[in-house]
Amino acid sequence: MVAALQPKRWAEASRGKCLFSTVLTTSFDCEREGTLLPYLSACLDHIHNLQLEFEPSREPSRRAATELLTALAGRTPGLRSLRLECRGEKPLFDAGRDILDAVHAICWAASALHHLDLRRLPFTLDDALVLQAARGCPELRSLFLDNCTLVGSVRPDSVLELLEACPRLRALGLHLASLSGAVLQVLAAPGRAPFALLALRCACPEDARAPPLPEEAWAAVRRRHPGLAVELELEPELPAESVRRVLQPAVPVATLRLSLSGDTVGPVCFAARHYGATLRALEVRAAASAELDAALELLAARCAGLREVHCFCVVRPSVLHAFRAHCSRLRSYTLKLTREPHPWLPTPVA
Numbered sequence: 001m002v003a004a005l006q007p008k009r010w011a012e013a014s015r016g017k018c019l020f021s022t023v024l025t026t027s028f029d030c031e032r033e034g035t036l037l038p039y040l041s042a043c044l045d046h047i048h049n050l051q052l053e054f055e056p057s058r059e060p061s062r063r064a065a066t067e068l069l070t071a072l073a074g075r076t077p078g079l080r081s082l083r084l085e086c087r088g089e090k091p092l093f094d095a096g097r098d099i100l101d102a103v104h105a106i107c108w109a110a111s112a113l114h115h116l117d118l119r120r121l122p123f124t125l126d127d128a129l130v131l132q133a134a135r136g137c138p139e140l141r142s143l144f145l146d147n148c149t150l151v152g153s154v155r156p157d158s159v160l161e162l163l164e165a166c167p168r169l170r171a172l173g174l175h176l177a178s179l180s181g182a183v184l185q186v187l188a189a190p191g192r193a194p195f196a197l198l199a200l201r202c203a204c205p206e207d208a209r210a211p212p213l214p215e216e217a218w219a220a221v222r223r224r225h226p227g228l229a230v231e232l233e234l235e236p237e238l239p240a241e242s243v244r245r246v247l248q249p250a251v252p253v254a255t256l257r258l259s260l261s262g263d264t265v266g267p268v269c270f271a272a273r274h275y276g277a278t279l280r281a282l283e284v285r286a287a288a289s290a291e292l293d294a295a296l297e298l299l300a301a302r303c304a305g306l307r308e309v310h311c312f313c314v315v316r317p318s319v320l321h322a323f324r325a326h327c328s329r330l331r332s333y334t335l336k337l338t339r340e341p342h343p344w345l346p347t348p349v350a
């Protein structure tokens with residue numbers, strides 16, 4: 001239900017106490033900026049799952065999002081899940097303090113919160129936010145902080161405190177610089193609850209300078225959590241030597257997104273050699289070349305469990321044939337044989 005378009009229906013639903021899962025969009029027209037919160041005031045106690053979308057560059061949208069989060073922080077007994085998503089561009093040098101302060105208030109009040117997803121916030125997320133989540137939300141099952149900021153401000157020590165305070169956490173999204181060997185040791189501890197997903201974004205200078213993680217620590221985590229899936233996203237800021245430190249054979253990589261300014265062929269070949277048993281999704285943004293085509297064909301032959309492959313450059317027909325022939329579980333692909341106007345949409349596999 002889109003609250004910005006149907007506030008009266010929200011009010012009617014709240015009187016019947018039937019709001020158990022909600023999707024809320026606050027990117028409404030300027031002339032309606034003051035209409036939403038009064039209707040929602042009677043609903044706040046019944047919101048369990050909230051996806052909040054707003055445009056940070058538009059003051060009415062931003063103000064409505066901040067006011068709603070602040071109001072919700074005072075009445076959050078049933079809130080289980082919160083996902084925030086920014087649309088459009090954010091103003092330059094915008095630190096997002098108003099939005100982040102409201103998220104702090106939610107974390108302080110929502111002791112039953114299970115899921116917090118901040119991947120679509122373009123603001124720098126810091127230690128204070130992670131520590132507030134650790135102290136205020138002990139029931140967390142998932143926390144995603146792997147957003148698109150170019151500054152990494154969450155230290156591994158804060159992640160350690162989070163893991164100790166939230167023993168049921170089973171999915172975590174971080175920048176690479178926030179991970180450490182000590183964090184992996186905690187995840188591998190015998191009493192740790194099953195851990196399912198670790199999403200790592202490598203995109204800022206701190207990620208490029210992060211020390212290598214011990215191979216034996218990854219192996220211990222994999223033994224403790226055989227079902228663990230790792231998502232790796234390698235951005236252009238990552239130099240070649242950092243890529244070599246990140247890609248390790250012991251890491252159970254299930255999703256690999258490559259958008260590198262340097263060599264892409266090497267990482268694709270590495271994935272083909274070492275991630276054949278775990279890789280389920282591949283995304284490549286690179287310049288077309290015969291070497292890349294050959295690497296993709298090798299990966300198709302060795303990673304039979306692939307479900308998705310998306311390559312945003314033109315490939316030769318043999319690449320498409322290799323994935324269709326070897327990857328019987330393929331569900332969708334983006335493999336263009338000729339240059340087409342963007343956006344390139346994936347092709348579903350019947």
